[in-house]
Amino acid sequence: MAHVLIIGASRGIGLETVKQALMAGHRVRAMARSADAIPLDHADLETRAGDALDAEAVRESLDGVDAVVQALGVAAGPDMILKPVRLFSDSTAILVPAMEAAGIRRLICLTGFGAGDSRDHGNILYLVAFNLFLRHAYNDKDVQEIIVRRSTLDWVIARPGILTNGPKTGDYRILGDPSEWRTGFISRADVADFLVRQIDSDEWLRKTPVLIS
Numbered sequence: 001m002a003h004v005l006i007i008g009a010s011r012g013i014g015l016e017t018v019k020q021a022l023m024a025g026h027r028v029r030a031m032a033r034s035a036d037a038i039p040l041d042h043a044d045l046e047t048r049a050g051d052a053l054d055a056e057a058v059r060e061s062l063d064g065v066d067a068v069v070q071a072l073g074v075a076a077g078p079d080m081i082l083k084p085v086r087l088f089s090d091s092t093a094i095l096v097p098a099m100e101a102a103g104i105r106r107l108i109c110l111t112g113f114g115a116g117d118s119r120d121h122g123n124i125l126y127l128v129a130f131n132l133f134l135r136h137a138y139n140d141k142d143v144q145e146i147i148v149r150r151s152t153l154d155w156v157i158a159r160p161g162i163l164t165n166g167p168k169t170g171d172y173r174i175l176g177d178p179s180e181w182r183t184g185f186i187s188r189a190d191v192a193d194f195l196v197r198q199i200d201s202d203e204w205l206r207k208t209p210v211l212i213s
C-alpha cells in the first residue's frame with residue numbers, strides 16, 4: 001500500500017479520491033487550502049492545510065510520500081471566464097521539480113477533455129461552449145500538461161469529460177487512442193476510481209486517456 005499526497009483534496013474529485021484511496025488501503029495526506037474542513041476521520045488520513053502555489057508548503061507536503069494525485073480546480077464564475085488562469089501551470093511548475101528533487105516518481109494528474117491534443121475532438125456545440133467558458137482554464141491546463149510531459153516522472157494525465165455528482169459505477173470508458181476521443185459525461189466518483197487505480201498500476205503511464213461513462 002502506498003502513502004499518497006492528494007492536492008486539491010477538499011472537494012469534488014479530490015475529496016472522492018481521498019475517500020476511495022483510504023478504502024483501497026492507502027495512507028493519504030490530503031492537501032488543500034481548506035483541508036482542515038475535510039469531513040472525514042480515518043486513522044490513515046492526515047489533512048494538510050496548504051496552498052499548491054506555496055513552494056515551501058509543497059516541498060514539505062512531499063515528505064515520505066510514494067505518489068501524488070493532483071486534482072486542483074478553479075472556482076466557476078466570471079473570473080474563470082474573463083481572466084487568465086495560472087493555477088494549473090504555476091502549481092505544476094512548483095510540484096514537478098519538487099517531486100524530481102525528492103525522488104518521488106509517480107504523478108497522477110487531472111486535466112480534462114479539451115486539454116492538449118484532445119482539444120479538436122469535441123463536436124461543434126462543445127467547441128462553442130469551450131471557447132466561451134473554458135478557454136482560459138484550458139489554455140492553462142495545456143501548459144500544465146506540457147510541464148508534466150517534459151518531466152522525468154512516471155506520469156498519467158487523466159482527461160475526464162463533463163463531470164456529474166453521480167455514484168461510483170466502475171463502468172466507464174478509458175479512451176487511450178486519439179481516434180476514440182470524444183466528450184461525454186462521467187461522475188467525479190468514477191474519475192476518482194481511475195485516479196486511485198493508477199497509484200499502483202503502470203497500464204496508463206505516460207498516456208493521456210479521456211474518461212467518459
Ligand SMILES: NC(=O)c1ccc[n+]([C@@H]2O[C@H](COP(=O)([O-])OP(=O)(O)OC[C@H]3O[C@@H](n4cnc5c(N)ncnc54)[C@H](OP(=O)(O)O)[C@@H]3O)[C@@H](O)[C@H]2O)c1
Pocket residue numbers: 007008009010011012013014031032033034035050051052053071072073074075087110111112113137159160161162163164188
Ligand atoms: N466541471 C467539469 O465538467 C469538468 C470536466 C473535466 C475536467 N474538470 C476539471 O476537474 C478538476 C476537478 O474539478 P472538481 O469540480 O471535482 O473540483 P473543485 O470543486 O474545482 O475542487 C478543486 C480543489 O482544488 C483545491 N484548490 C484550489 N486552489 C488551490 C490552491 N491554490 N492550493 C491548494 N488547493 C487548491 C480546492 O480546495 P481549496 O479551495 O480548499 O484550496 C479543491 O479541493 C478541475 O480542474 C476541473 O477543471 C471539470
